Amino acid sequence: MALLEVENLQTHFRTPSGINxxxxxxxxxxxxxxxxxxxxxxxxGKSVTSMxxxxxxxxPPGRIAGSIRFxxxxxxxMSDREMRAIRGNDISMIFQEPMxxxxxxxxxxxxxxxxxxxxxxxDKQAAEAHAIEMLILVGIPEPKRRxxxxxHQLSGGMRQRVMIAIALACNPKLLIADEPTTALDVTIQAxxxxxMLDLKHRVGAAIILITHxxxxxxxxxxxxxxxxxxxxxxxxxxxxLFRSPRHPYTQGLLGxxxxxxxxxxxxxxxxxxxxxxxPDLRKPxxxxxxxxxxxxxxDLCRQYAPGLEEKGPRHVAACHYAAKxxxxx
Amino acid sequence: xxxxxxxxxxxxxxxxxxxxxxxxxxEWVYAVDGVSFEIARxxxxxxxxxxxxGKSTVGRxxxxxxxxTSGQVILDxxxxxxxxxxxxxxxxxxxxxxxxxxxxxxxxxxxxxDILAEPIRNFGLAKSAIDLExxxxxxxxxxxxxxxxxxxxxxxxxxxxxxxxxxxxxxAAEPELIVxxxxxxxxxxxxxxxxxxxxxxxxxxxxxxxxxxxxxxxxVEHMTHRVAVMYxxxxxxxxxxxxxxxxxxxxxxxxxxxAVPLPEPGAQRNPIILKGDVPSPIxxxxxxxxxxxxxxxxxxxxxxxxxLRAAGPEQWVACHLEEGAAVASG
Numbered sequence: 001m002a003l004l005e006v007e008n009l010q011t012h013f014r015t016p017s018g019i020n021x022x023x024x025x026x027x028x029x030x031x032x033x034x035x036x037x038x039x040x041x042x043x044x045g046k047s048v049t050s051m052x053x054x055x056x057x058x059x060p061p062g063r064i065a066g067s068i069r070f071x072x073x074x075x076x077x078m079s080d081r082e083m084r085a086i087r088g089n090d091i092s093m094i095f096q097e098p099m100x101x102x103x104x105x106x107x108x109x110x111x112x113x114x115x116x117x118x119x120x121x122x123d124k125q126a127a128e129a130h131a132i133e134m135l136i137l138v139g140i141p142e143p144k145r146r147x148x149x150x151x152h153q154l155s156g157g158m159r160q161r162v163m164i165a166i167a168l169a170c171n172p173k174l175l176i177a178d179e180p181t182t183a184l185d186v187t188i189q190a191x192x193x194x195x196m197l198d199l200k201h202r203v204g205a206a207i208i209l210i211t212h213x214x215x216x217x218x219x220x221x222x223x224x225x226x227x228x229x230x231x232x233x234x235x236x237x238x239x240x241l242f243r244s245p246r247h248p249y250t251q252g253l254l255g256x257x258x259x260x261x262x263x264x265x266x267x268x269x270x271x272x273x274x275x276x277x278x279p280d281l282r283k284p285x286x287x288x289x290x291x292x293x294x295x296x297x298x299d300l301c302r303q304y305a306p307g308l309e310e311k312g313p314r315h316v317a318a319c320h321y322a323a324k325x326x327x328x329x
Numbered sequence: 330x331x332x333x334x335x336x337x338x339x340x341x342x343x344x345x346x347x348x349x350x351x352x353x354x355x356e357w358v359y360a361v362d363g364v365s366f367e368i369a370r371x372x373x374x375x376x377x378x379x380x381x382x383g384k385s386t387v388g389r390x391x392x393x394x395x396x397x398t399s400g401q402v403i404l405d406x407x408x409x410x411x412x413x414x415x416x417x418x419x420x421x422x423x424x425x426x427x428x429x430x431x432x433x434x435x436x437x438x439x440x441x442x443d444i445l446a447e448p449i450r451n452f453g454l455a456k457s458a459i460d461l462e463x464x465x466x467x468x469x470x471x472x473x474x475x476x477x478x479x480x481x482x483x484x485x486x487x488x489x490x491x492x493x494x495x496x497x498x499x500x501a502a503e504p505e506l507i508v509x510x511x512x513x514x515x516x517x518x519x520x521x522x523x524x525x526x527x528x529x530x531x532x533x534x535x536x537x538x539x540x541x542x543x544x545x546x547x548x549v550e551h552m553t554h555r556v557a558v559m560y561x562x563x564x565x566x567x568x569x570x571x572x573x574x575x576x577x578x579x580x581x582x583x584x585x586x587x588a589v590p591l592p593e594p595g596a597q598r599n600p601i602i603l604k605g606d607v608p609s610p611i612x613x614x615x616x617x618x619x620x621x622x623x624x625x626x627x628x629x630x631x632x633x634x635x636x637l638r639a640a641g642p643e644q645w646v647a648c649h650l651e652e653g654a655a656v657a658s659g
Binding site (some may be wrong): 042156158187189190194214215217218242252253254255256257260262270272275277 | 379380487489517518519520521522523525526529544546547548550551570571574575584585586587588589590591592593594595596600602603606607
């Protein structure tokens with residue numbers, strides 16, 4: 001059975017200029033110990049999806065509908081109190097900005113201790129000892145000194161390690177990582193990615209990785225879901241998605257990224273452009289969400305929204321023209 | 330042979346930082362500490378490195394957004410680092426800039442028409458009001474924006490469109506060199522591709538030289554002719570694109586390239602994972618600045634600073650190991 005099952009998730013926001021349908025009918029699942037990447041550009045709803053899973057969307061102006069079943073229970077039906085027992089304990093989260101998501105006036109040790117004392121009922125000494133173990137686990141040198149330091153005394157990479165330590169302190173079953181390496185330099189990103197891969201094997205938590213970086217996806221994801229304008233447009237195992245993307249948007253995304261080493265093999269070519277822009281989510285969208293930017297769009301696409309269809313083993317895409325088994329032109 | 334378009338000799342820029350509120354003693358950030366390079370007409374030179382390596386400071390020094398501590402910046406044979414404001418004004422036309430953030434680098438109160446007309450008026454490039462109008466509309470065509478957009482203000486545009494306006498503004502002055510300071514870093518993947526293609530087209534069309542400052546190595550490889558790799562205020566390696574990406578010589582360049590995750594699942598890579606963080610430019614390490622993180626460090630690196638030496642016809646490397654290799658093979 002899947003650890004997390006999301007069905008027809010809709011997260012809408014009331015704004016002065018109409019209802020913003022940030023997430024519109026997204027369904028997916030995550031198995032135990034599996035890594036699912038959610039990929040897309042700004043405004044595609046990938047972060048709103050993750051915030052909805054944690055019920056961190058302020059209501060109002062937000063409204064979450066659908067169902068989010070975690071270990072058999074629907075998170076959307078839970079009381080705030082029950083939800084608090086899940087957050088940081090069974091499901092935890094790493095954010096993009098390690099500078100703004102740690103509390104600047106509390107020591108690093110206190111911030112790791114907090115989750116342990118609340119969720120695991122440890123006393124201060126036991127929590128402190130565990131905090132030091134967590135810092136060792138995430139590879140912070142001199143952990144006994146570092147627990148007494150404040151976030152500003154740490155570098156960006158170290159702060160992200162502390163975030164990971166906090167997130168993993170209670171042995172969560174699901175870890176949501178929202179752009180965990182985007183704010184980091186490339187050599188530090190390599191350190192953090194290696195750490196996440198190591199910890200995945202040691203801790204065994206399922207991971208939802210939210211990113212726009214296709215290199216990071218290829219590195220650590222097992223399955224990928226591509227989002228566009230608040231909808232899921234394609235989902236496939238990672239190797240399959242990179243080898244034969246079916247949705248024109250996914251094809252466009254993969255073609256728009258230059259490959260390192262392309263100048264050496266003579267495969268360098270002009271980057272593929274996706275013309276136009278993402279549609280306004282406050283206006284009703286008729287037909288396929290991508291029709292306005294798609295080279296293959298016909299009247300059919302402009303009138304009827306395509307449903308998600310199976311295009312291969314464990315591979316679905318929402319396109320009228322993505323052929324089964326063959327790579328669309 | 331004509332001189333290079335831009336020549337930078339031993340450029341240094343140190344910023345003072347106050348130590349404590351009442352202390353008179355100030356420390357120095359050695360942001361750029363002895364950097365030399367050249368850019369030919371129509372060439373793209375990329376400056377790469379991680380945050381705090383001084384790459385943006387180099388760009389700003391060339392634009393003379395501040396006075397430099399020492400060294401020379403020579404544009405077309407003429408020194409601009411100490412030029413008088415009146416001469417500098419004419420030189421500024423020839424070097425323009427595109428910034429990273431398309432949201433904060435355009436004045437929200439100005440219409441696109443005025444944003445583009447300002448540099449044309451400043452440098453007296455238009456002969457008449459009609460000429461000005463022709464130039465402004467031509468710029469919109471060049472960056473592929475609709476002419477109707479001239480009467481709108483920046484907030485009405487998306488990030489990618491704003492970056493096009495920023496590029497049009499830089500082109501308005503008819504420059505020979507454009508400094509692109511992380512000009513595509515803040516953009517989404519699909520929009521980034523549009524702007525990269527546009528910059529390449531413009532370079533070919535107008536014979537522009539670009540100083541492309543970026544931390545995105547895949548984009549750099551796609552765009553550039555030559556690459557200079559910076560670490561803690563120094564250039565550690567300069568070489569043409571092929572040499573940098575096929576046969577990097579400096580251990581830092583090697584680590585940097587190997588750390589980039591490839592968009593190919595299951596690709597065989599053995600990233601060189603550097604230990605620790607970049608040291609502070611306030612107290613840079615003695616000897617080679619990279620020695621605290623270098624996997625190949627030996628005694629000499631801790632005390633003696635390596636200088637840039639030729640490692641190939643156009644490849645220059647600052648590493649003691651390369652010196653040994655050159656002696657052994659030569």
